[in-house]
Amino acid sequence: MIWPLMRFSLRRMLARTLAAAMVGVMVVIGALLAYTEPTVAALTEARSQAEPLFRALGIGSSVSLKLHVVSLAFNLLLPLVGAVYAISVSALLMAALVESGEMAHFLAAPKSRAAIVRTQATAVLLGVLVIVGLPLAATIVGALLMHPDALNLDGILAAFGGLCALVLCMACFGLMVSCLMDTARAARRRSGLWVGLFFVAWMLSRSGAMLQYLAYVTPFTFYQPERLALLRPEAWVGAGALLALGVGCLVYGTVRFSGRDLPL
Numbered sequence: 001m002i003w004p005l006m007r008f009s010l011r012r013m014l015a016r017t018l019a020a021a022m023v024g025v026m027v028v029i030g031a032l033l034a035y036t037e038p039t040v041a042a043l044t045e046a047r048s049q050a051e052p053l054f055r056a057l058g059i060g061s062s063v064s065l066k067l068h069v070v071s072l073a074f075n076l077l078l079p080l081v082g083a084v085y086a087i088s089v090s091a092l093l094m095a096a097l098v099e100s101g102e103m104a105h106f107l108a109a110p111k112s113r114a115a116i117v118r119t120q121a122t123a124v125l126l127g128v129l130v131i132v133g134l135p136l137a138a139t140i141v142g143a144l145l146m147h148p149d150a151l152n153l154d155g156i157l158a159a160f161g162g163l164c165a166l167v168l169c170m171a172c173f174g175l176m177v178s179c180l181m182d183t184a185r186a187a188r189r190r191s192g193l194w195v196g197l198f199f200v201a202w203m204l205s206r207s208g209a210m211l212q213y214l215a216y217v218t219p220f221t222f223y224q225p226e227r228l229a230l231l232r233p234e235a236w237v238g239a240g241a242l243l244a245l246g247v248g249c250l251v252y253g254t255v256r257f258s259g260r261d262l263p264l
Contacts, residue, residue, distance in 0.1 A: 002111050002119045009123040013089050017127045020085040024078055024135035031072040032142045035065055035150075056207040065143060065150040066229050070159050074225035076203070078135065082167035083199060085131055086124075087192045090174025093120040096184035098262055113258040117179065121250055124171045132164045155229040162228040165239040165246075169219065170195055172246035176253030182263050219245055 034040075040062045047054040054060070058075020062068035094117075097103040106116055136157070143151035174191040181187040202220035204211045215221040222242045227235035 001122065002106065002109065002115055005106050005116065005119045006123055009093050009120060010126065013092060013123065013127055016085065016088055016092070017130050020081055020131040021134040023081050024131055025138040027073050027077045027081065028069060028135045028139045029142050031069045032065075032139070032146050034072060035062070035068050035147060040068070052207040052209075056203045058203075058206065060226065064152065065147055066152045066155040066159070067226065069139060069151075069156065070225045070229045073135075074159055074163060074229075078163055079166060079199070079220075079223070082128075082131065082163065083170055083195050085127070086167055086170035086174045087188055087195060089124055089127055090171055090178045090191065091181075091184040091187035093123060094175060094178035094257070095181040095187035098181075099183045103262065107262075114254050117175070117250070117254040117257055121172070121175060124175065125168065128164060128167050128171055132160055132167065136160045152229075155231060158228040158231055158235075159225045162223055162225055162235065162239045165242040166220070166223045169242040169246035169249075172249040172253075176249040176256075179253035179257035180260070 034043075043059065043062060047059060058071065060067070060071045060075070062071060097106070103116075107113070139156060139160075140151070140153070143156075173195065174187070177191040177194075178184075178187040181190065198218040198220055201214040201218040202223075205213070205215035205218065205221070219242065222238035222245075224232075224235045224238050228239070
């Protein structure tokens with residue numbers, strides 16, 4: 001661990017982390033505010049009229065508060081916020097330092113390049129915990145204030161755990177791409193393209209019919225927030241697969257960064 005680099009990175013990503021966390025908080029608070037009989041009835045009626053569209057958007061059952069929150073927040077909006085954050089921060093912490101020449105300062109220290117990647121990965125991990133943890137706290141507090149005794153805490157904790165695994169996987173993928181790029185723009189474009197394609201394939205696969213086979217080409221399939229909220233054991237296998245995939249990306253990025261010539 002390189003502590004000066006860690007402090008530098010945390011300061012650099014602070015604004016983006018707080019912004020992403022606040023957007024996440026607004027998303028879950030909006031979902032909690034929408035848990036009313038008229039809104040739930042309207043959602044149910046609209047879903048019956050355009051079921052493939054609503055399945056693609058992840059808007060499903062609202063039979064309980066936890067499933068309502070998962071339906072409105074976890075199936076589209078929170079993963080989207082996490083994707084934007086992961087792509088942005090991963091490019092900021094590796095490729096942007098190479099582009100600006102700041103990476104030369106840290107490479108001059110008696111630390112390995114692998115230590116640099118590990119330090120940046122730890123900074124990203126802390127950022128992900130913040131952007132997931134603050135919405136979790138807002139969900140618990142908001143539910144206690146607006147819908148006392150209606151929220152199943154175990155289920156919502158499991159859903160947030162799955163979200164954390166998904167965002168960490170995207171962040172590690174973004175770091176891997178950033179380790180290979182010389183500019184932040186190139187890193188954002190490359191990782192954003194792949195994450196965007198996987199995200200769209202995941203959405204389309206949920207609409208049914210022949211599009212369901214797209215689920216086999218996107219790692220987002222491992223993310224199953226409804227099953228996590230219902231405490232289904234098989235859903236944790238998917239969350240574990242996302243974490244394993246993220247670690248694999250991080251290892252590959254570390255190896256490639258350690259061996260490449262940098263334009264410094």
